[in-house]
Amino acid sequence: xxxxxxxxxxxxxxxxxxxxxxxxxxxxxxxxxxxxxxxxxxxxxxxxxxxxxxxxxxxxxxxxxxxxxxxxxxxxxxxxxxxxxxxxxxxxxxxxxxxxxxxxxxxxxxxxxxxxx
Numbered sequence: 001x002x003x004x005x006x007x008x009x010x011x012x013x014x015x016x017x018x019x020x021x022x023x024x025x026x027x028x029x030x031x032x033x034x035x036x037x038x039x040x041x042x043x044x045x046x047x048x049x050x051x052x053x054x055x056x057x058x059x060x061x062x063x064x065x066x067x068x069x070x071x072x073x074x075x076x077x078x079x080x081x082x083x084x085x086x087x088x089x090x091x092x093x094x095x096x097x098x099x100x101x102x103x104x105x106x107x108x109x110x111x112x113x114x115x116x117x
Contacts, residue, residue, distance in 0.1 A: 006071050014071060021058060021073070022058055032107075034110045036110070056080060057076075063076075089108070091106065
């Protein structure tokens, strides 16, 4: 159980990140999902992989000090079908491409094989 204390800004960022993840694979109002071409190719060979990736991202609840040091629920490593994968949420100002730290900006959740990270 997570017993850390969070400020209002961190809680808002976490809320927006969780909203994007829970809507995966569908685009939400605050962002979009990007899948690496390697995962798309692998998905063509393994129909179940995509469903397991979606479930893992939607249901990620293993955030700790070690894997979520800023408590923003913005990234995770996970495993599906023996493959190690990684997802990360980045925030951007509109119009792109400038990165942003503002919690109200556009989010992009990217998924790729961990070995490519």
